[in-house]
Amino acid sequence: MPPEGFSILRQWSESRPESVRSRNGWLFGFDEFDCISPAIFKALNQIISEVTGTRLDPNPTHFHHLRKSFCSWGLLRLLLPAGCEPPDYMSEADRRWLIAGPNFRPEEVRRTEKPWNSDVFLIGQFLGHLQGRTTLSRYFHFCGELLRIYLSRSEELSPTPEQLLFAVGRGPDSENKGLDSQTAMEFAVSLLGNMAKASGIIQSPVPPRPSKQTSSLLTEILEAWDLLSVIEVKDAEAETAEAAISQAAADLGMDVNRAKAIRDAAHHLSTMTSGNGKYRHRFMELPSRNSHPATRSIIPVRPNGPFDIQTMNQFADRIEAHRGRRFLVDGVKAYVEYLWDSEGCPVFTDVKKDGAGAKGFLKLLRKLDIRDKDIGFGSFDCKGSASRAEWKEVLRLRRRRLFERWQVPHEKRSSVRPWLGIKPIFRSETPVQSPGLFAFRFTMVMSYIVLEAESVTQCEP
Numbered sequence: 001m002p003p004e005g006f007s008i009l010r011q012w013s014e015s016r017p018e019s020v021r022s023r024n025g026w027l028f029g030f031d032e033f034d035c036i037s038p039a040i041f042k043a044l045n046q047i048i049s050e051v052t053g054t055r056l057d058p059n060p061t062h063f064h065h066l067r068k069s070f071c072s073w074g075l076l077r078l079l080l081p082a083g084c085e086p087p088d089y090m091s092e093a094d095r096r097w098l099i100a101g102p103n104f105r106p107e108e109v110r111r112t113e114k115p116w117n118s119d120v121f122l123i124g125q126f127l128g129h130l131q132g133r134t135t136l137s138r139y140f141h142f143c144g145e146l147l148r149i150y151l152s153r154s155e156e157l158s159p160t161p162e163q164l165l166f167a168v169g170r171g172p173d174s175e176n177k178g179l180d181s182q183t184a185m186e187f188a189v190s191l192l193g194n195m196a197k198a199s200g201i202i203q204s205p206v207p208p209r210p211s212k213q214t215s216s217l218l219t220e221i222l223e224a225w226d227l228l229s230v231i232e233v234k235d236a237e238a239e240t241a242e243a244a245i246s247q248a249a250a251d252l253g254m255d256v257n258r259a260k261a262i263r264d265a266a267h268h269l270s271t272m273t274s275g276n277g278k279y280r281h282r283f284m285e286l287p288s289r290n291s292h293p294a295t296r297s298i299i300p301v302r303p304n305g306p307f308d309i310q311t312m313n314q315f316a317d318r319i320e321a322h323r324g325r326r327f328l329v330d331g332v333k334a335y336v337e338y339l340w341d342s343e344g345c346p347v348f349t350d351v352k353k354d355g356a357g358a359k360g361f362l363k364l365l366r367k368l369d370i371r372d373k374d375i376g377f378g379s380f381d382c383k384g385s386a387s388r389a390e391w392k393e394v395l396r397l398r399r400r401r402l403f404e405r406w407q408v409p410h411e412k413r414s415s416v417r418p419w420l421g422i423k424p425i426f427r428s429e430t431p432v433q434s435p436g437l438f439a440f441r442f443t444m445v446m447s448y449i450v451l452e453a454e455s456v457t458q459c460e461p
Contacts, residue, residue, distance in 0.1 A: 041253030058222065058309075064230050064251035071123055071139035073098075076146065078119040084149055130243055138232065217323065218316035221446040224262045224453070227252055228299045232286060234267040261453035266298040269336060269445060275349075276409075280339045281445055300445050303438045311426070311439035318368045319447055329451065331364025336448045342409060343378070344437050345423035351387065355394040361422055362395055370424050378406035378421035387418030 041063060049060035077098050080086065086095040124135035136143070230248040234241060249259035270283040282301040303312075322328045334357035338346035346361055348354035365375055377397075381387045388403055408415040426436025 041250060045253060058304075059226065059229075062226070062252060064248065067127055067251065068139050068141065071127060071135060072141045075119065075123050075135075075140050076142045078123075079146055081149065087145055087149075128243075128247060134244070217320040217447065217450065218313060220450045221312075221316060221443070223252065223254065224266075224446060224450055225300065225302060227254060227259055227262055228266050228297075231263055232297050232299065233295055234263060234298055255457070258453055258457050261456040262449055263298060264456075265449040265452040266300070269300075269448065270296060270298050272336070274340060278341065280341060281336070282341065282441070300442060300449075303442055305439075307436060308439035308442075311436045312443050315368060315440060315443045316447075319443070322367060323451075327360065327363050327367060329455075330360035331367075332444060332448050332451065334358070334361040335364070335444050339441075340421070343406070343421050343423070344441065345378075345421050347378075347419055347421040349417070349419045351390045351394055351418065358391070358420065358422060359395060365422070365424055374425045376421075376423045376425050377401070377403045378423065379403040380406050380408050380417040380419040380421075382416055385416070385418075387420075390418075391420045 045060075045062040046055070048062055048066065049055040049057075052061040054060040073094075080098060086098045090098075120132045120135055120140075123140075124132050127135060127139060129135050129139075227248055230251065231244055245259055245263060246256055248254075249256040252259075266283075269281050270279075272280045274280050279296075284297045284299045284301055286295045286297050319328065335346055338348055338354065338357055338361070340347045346357075348358040362375070366372075377391075379385075379388050379391070383403075383405070389399075391397075391403075392399060392401060403420075406421060407413060408417050408419075424437070424440060426440070
């Protein structure tokens with residue numbers, strides 16, 4: 001942290017109102033809101049990641065995680081029914097804290113015999129939320145657990161043993177007819193967790209990030225992804241959107257204008273569709289909340305395998321080496337604008353209109369040190385066709401360069417189109433969505449978001 005940062009912290013600490021210092025000793029306790037230098041939050045986030053032992057993780061713990069933890073645990077304590085035992089899977093220390101006494105810090109939050117509507121409003125006030133729905137939908141992560149607790153206390157709403165058997169896939173003729181609610185709940189949690197991982201809603205455990213010095217671009221990519229994970233969606237309400245982006249940028253120590261540019265670039269890609277109306281890029285789908293349908297987020301789906309991490313580091317370094325070059329901008333733009341999710345690569349449909357884009361992307365692959373033998377070309381036309389010859393001429397390929405025959409989607413095998421796909425090959429035996437290709441896709445998408453945000457902020461006065 002620069003010396004002026006320490007000076008600001010000292011000033012904040014010494015000028016806090018006496019009521020704040022004597023009551024709870026919080027650092028951020030001014031009566032009026034004032035902006036804090038991003039350098040302070042960066043230093044604070046480093047301290048938090050060190051204390052929690054997550055500094056080298058791909059997603060180290062930061063200030064915003066603490067806000068969500070305060071909301072989730074604090075609100076669970078307020079809303080937990082009187083006399084109700086906390087969930088069995090919690091540690092003994094957590095269970096004791098949830099039911100031990102009426103008050104916890106800050107002193108204004110008091111647990112009563114029954115929940116009050118003001119509980120959500122009060123926690124939202126501490127978090128600086130304008131609306132209670134933000135607190136419940138994005139910060140409180142025990143809604144499902146509370147619902148289970150309330151239902152388990154109601155004889156009318158509790159499932160019968162027969163219903164529990166059907167819920168776990170056993171029929172009335174099953175040899176084991178005894179099934180308790182705890183076993184059924186464990187089955188449901190396991191099933192929902194596996195479904196969420198398979199659909200990309202939640203990520204699998206991420207291996208530790210290598211201790212090798214991370215490139216500047218990869219650091220920016222991971223910071224941008226963390227920001228998008230906090231915001232989740234681009235809110236249609238201007239006031240709500242402004243508050244969400246400002247809070248997220250402050251928590252991550254990021255310039256708010258850069259944060260907005262990152263959000264807008266991600267939103268642009270998340271809504272981009274191909275000619276058949278399908279989304280071009282992979283973004284997480286947020287589960288339904290409060291009777292609202294599932295929502296497409298602005299968070300790109302992120303690969304987590306060891307080979308993925310290696311591929312991301314490899315190409316982030318290479319892209320960083322060419323930063324500021326025109327061919328990099330053109331190549332990345334061609335990639336995101338022509339990508340087909342079904343093929344895992346850009347597909348160019350018109351030689352005359354798309355020829356420049358195809359040339360730009362091919363040039364980028366070569367500049368990224370991908371050898372010609374590791375670049376595949378997929379033609380949707382017949383061998384010896386005029387379109388293949390035209391593509392080879394535009395891309396300056398040898399006449400004997402092999403084109404793989406790709407199937408025109410949703411049509412007969414004999415159907416042909418003058419289209420061409422260009423795909424980097426990482427492992428010859430892997431399918432379309434290979435691990436290396438998935439990591440390459442994520443790196444290219446996030447590079448576009450970071451570079452586009454950089455371009456936008458540089459153009460601003």
